[in-house]
Amino acid sequence: MEAAGQYTLILGVYFALMMGLGVWFNSRKRSRTDYFLARGKLGPGAIGFSYSATQMSGSSYMGAIGTERTFGYNFSPASVSSAAAPWFTYVLVGDRLRRVASRVRCHTLVDVFDARYYSKAPGRWAAMIMLLAFIPLIAAQLKAAGNTFEVLLGIPYLVALGLFGTIVILYTVIGGMEAVAWTDMIQGSIMIVGFAVLAPTAVIAAGGFSEMHRQYGEINPGSIGLIGTMPALWVVSSFLVWGFFQIGGAPAAITRFLIPETDSTLKKAMVYSIAFSSFIYVCGTLIAISSGVLLPTLDRADLALPTLIANLMPPVLGGVIIAAVLGATMSTIDSILLLAGSLVVENLWLPRRNSETDEATALRVARVSTLTIGGLALLMAIEPPAAIFWIVTMSFTLMASGFTFPLLLGLWWPRATRQGALVGMLGGVAAGVLWYLAGYVLYGDMNSFIGGVWPALVGPLVSLALMVVVSLLTAAPPDDVVELFFADEVEAVA
Numbered sequence: 001m002e003a004a005g006q007y008t009l010i011l012g013v014y015f016a017l018m019m020g021l022g023v024w025f026n027s028r029k030r031s032r033t034d035y036f037l038a039r040g041k042l043g044p045g046a047i048g049f050s051y052s053a054t055q056m057s058g059s060s061y062m063g064a065i066g067t068e069r070t071f072g073y074n075f076s077p078a079s080v081s082s083a084a085a086p087w088f089t090y091v092l093v094g095d096r097l098r099r100v101a102s103r104v105r106c107h108t109l110v111d112v113f114d115a116r117y118y119s120k121a122p123g124r125w126a127a128m129i130m131l132l133a134f135i136p137l138i139a140a141q142l143k144a145a146g147n148t149f150e151v152l153l154g155i156p157y158l159v160a161l162g163l164f165g166t167i168v169i170l171y172t173v174i175g176g177m178e179a180v181a182w183t184d185m186i187q188g189s190i191m192i193v194g195f196a197v198l199a200p201t202a203v204i205a206a207g208g209f210s211e212m213h214r215q216y217g218e219i220n221p222g223s224i225g226l227i228g229t230m231p232a233l234w235v236v237s238s239f240l241v242w243g244f245f246q247i248g249g250a251p252a253a254i255t256r257f258l259i260p261e262t263d264s265t266l267k268k269a270m271v272y273s274i275a276f277s278s279f280i281y282v283c284g285t286l287i288a289i290s291s292g293v294l295l296p297t298l299d300r301a302d303l304a305l306p307t308l309i310a311n312l313m314p315p316v317l318g319g320v321i322i323a324a325v326l327g328a329t330m331s332t333i334d335s336i337l338l339l340a341g342s343l344v345v346e347n348l349w350l351p352r353r354n355s356e357t358d359e360a361t362a363l364r365v366a367r368v369s370t371l372t373i374g375g376l377a378l379l380m381a382i383e384p385p386a387a388i389f390w391i392v393t394m395s396f397t398l399m400a401s402g403f404t405f406p407l408l409l410g411l412w413w414p415r416a417t418r419q420g421a422l423v424g425m426l427g428g429v430a431a432g433v434l435w436y437l438a439g440y441v442l443y444g445d446m447n448s449f450i451g452g453v454w455p456a457l458v459g460p461l462v463s464l465a466l467m468v469v470v471s472l473l474t475a476a477p478p479d480d481v482v483e484l485f486f487a488d489e490v491e492a493v494a
Contacts, residue, residue, distance in 0.1 A: 007153050010319030011326070015167050017186075018330070022171030022179045035176035035363055036107045036342040040261045042181050047256050047265065048086075048272025050184035053191070053331035055085060055246060055253040056280065066301030068288035072216065072223025077236075079281040081243030086273035088244050089254060094266050096411040097257040103484060106258050108339065109251050109407070110347040116410040117418035118481050120351065125425055127343045129402045130251060131373070134340045137395040138377035141329045144302070146381065148325055151306040161381055164326070169374035172334040173341075173367045177259075180334045187327025188276055194321035195283035201312050202290035215293045237454035241400065245460055248404030249396040252335040333374075341370030393456065394436070401432035401459025405467055413471075414482045420471030428463025432456060 033039055042050075064082075068075040100106065104115045110130075113123040142165050149160030171179060206212035217224045247254070260266045291304040294311070298304060305325060309318045345366045405428070406421040435455035439448050449455060476482075 006315035007319045007322065010316065011323060014323045014326075018183050019167065019171050019174075021183055021186075022173075022175030024175075024179075033107065034178075035366060036338065036346075037255075037259055038177040038181065039101070039259050041178060042259055044260075044265050044268030045272055046181045046185045047259055048269035049188035049276060050181040050331070050335070051089075051253050051256045051269065052086060052273045052276045052280075053184040053188045053327070054256070054335040055250045056082070056277065056332075065284055065288045065291070066304050068285060069292045069304050070220075070301050072220055072289065072292070073285075074223055075238070076285055078238040078242045079285055081239040081241070082246075083274070083278040083281040084243045085246040085250075086270055086277055089247055089250075090257075090266065090270040090273070092408060093247055093254060093411060094257045094270070095263055097254070098260055098263070098266055100411070100485060101258040102261070103487075107346045108342045109255060109258075109403075110343060113406065113410070113421070114347075116416075116481065116485055117406075117421045118478060119418040119422075122406065122418055122421045122425060123347060125422065126403060126406075127347045129398055129425070129429060130343060131340060133395040133398040134336050135373065135377045135380060137392060138333050138336055138374065139380035140392050140395075141333045142378060142381035145326055145329045147303060148306045148322060151303055151310060158382065161378065165374070165378040165381070168330045168333050169337065169371060169378070172337045172374070173370050177338060180331075180338055181259075183327075183334065184331045187323075187331050190320065190323050190327050191280060191325075192276070194323070194325070195280060195287070197317060198309065198313065198321050199283035199286045202287050202294065202308055205312055206290040206293040212290055212293050216289050219292060219296055233452040237449075237452065237457045241396075241454050241456040245400040245404055245456055247400075247408055248402065248406075248460065249400030249456065251399060251403060252332070252339045254407075255335075255339055333377075337370050337374050340373045341366045344369035344373075393454075397432045397436070397454075397456040397459060398429055400456045401428035401463055402426070404428075404460045405464040409464075409467060409471075411485065414486050415471055415476060416467065417471040417474045417477055419474040420467040420469075423470045424463040424467030427466040428459045431462035432459025435459065 034041070064075075064079070068079065097112065100112055100115070104111065106112055106115075108127075110123040110127045113126050114120055117123070142161055145164040146157045146161040149155045149164065150157045153160070155163075171183070175183075203209055203212055207215065213224060241249075256269075257266070260269065287305065287308065291298070291308050295304060295307055298307060306322065309321050309325075313321060345362055349365055349369075350362065402425045406416075406425050409416040410421065432455040435449065435453075435458045439445070439450055439455075442448075442450065
């Protein structure tokens with residue numbers, strides 16, 4: 001059997017397994033809470049792997065490896081901070097969100113905003129910003145998968161896109177959170193195996209660790225150091241953006257903190273997440289540098305990973321590794337789709353209903369909404385912008401700018417008000433977008449930023465300043481809200 005046929009067979013078995021899990025977990029659905037969160041039904045391994053697989057996405061394998069291949073170690077602070085992202089999010093947000101979820105009926109982060117800011121306005125704006133960012137973000141993941149099929153199997157991009165998109169959208173619609181979390185765990189395990197094989201193989205093919213770096217330094221001078229030719233602020237910005245600002249920039253991953261019922265489960269999940277992310281990003285850096293040596297004339301950096309797999313791996317092993325790459329893409333798509341469906345049902349549709357809605361009807365609306373959003377993303381992926389990483393960073397900027405500090409201060413600062421949250425959310429998003437546009441006007445490039453400062457850093461900082469000022473100028477939150485969110489602190493003081 002030729003290489004393409006072996007790839008096709010392995011991936012066919014893999015996708016059949018994913019669909020089977022979706023059907024299996026569909027038979028266990030009893031309520032919207034089961035469908036959207038599976039609260040209390042997932043262990044620390046499933047939660048931890050699902051968090052990291054969702055946070056990392058196909059951009060970590062296609063876009064980020066391609067970008068690091070171009071910039072070398074100048075880009076590695078972003079990888080280091082991405083590996084540390086679980087620490088930031090679990091410690092600063094995780095347990096507090098878990099406790100809130102035990103006191104308030106929460107299916108989404110928007111439910112948390114509604115309860116904390118005693119108004120529907122911040123939550124509705126949050127839902128609309130998320131949905132606006134989600135569709136291009138899903139499209140970017142679909143593009144990564146389509147490109148992978150195109151390189152390895154020789155399947156036309158549009159055919160590959162339709163096959164992959166249909167499979168991942170259907171098993172998400174059918175299975176809900178349990179299917180998503182368990183498939184994330186399986187996909188994460190495959191990612192570890194795949195990268196554990198590919199990274200050393202690529203380094204050896206490039207002449208070994210020392211020779212690889214010598215050659216890469218000749219091909220790409222200034223890229224071996226952490227700063228190199230990049231502005232220092234660019235390096236610092238990338239570290240903060242891909243680490244700390246995952247708090248607001250990855251709401252589909254943060255939603256995992258609404259699932260566990262105990263602090264012990266959450267802490268064990270954090271261990272899984274940090275170990276998994278650290279291993280993947282170390283391997284990803286080695287693969288990126290080696291690809292610069294082995295594929296010096298590659299026209300499209302986004303295709304470095306699948307091209308390496310095709311050149312270095314026997315088809316059977318290559319099929320397993322490419323399943324890992326597609327698994328990362330699927331993990332992000334399914335989580336975002338599920339959160340998008342829950343936003344439409346829980347925060348936009350149900351609040352407008354004048355009468356009680358039965359669970360069966362709500363679940364049907366959830367599935368139709370999820371299917372519709374997936375379909376729109378599939379259409380966008382037919383002719384998306386060329387750079388996967390740029391699409392991801394733009395979507396990430398919108399969410400990091402809008403949600404990081406409204407969420408963080410809402411959980412840690414009793415004085416935060418609804419007016420402050422709303423102004424901070426909208427002002428942060430506007431600042432992030434304007435910073436992108438200013439860079440484009442000055443440099444003619446959406447990847448060049450004023451002073452090397454990333455828009456995903458500027459937007460959240462503007463949001464923080466606006467939120468603090470407006471909150472201090474407006475009336476304090478009601479006592480019942482403060483007690484609900486800060487009961488533990490009040491009891492400790494008493």
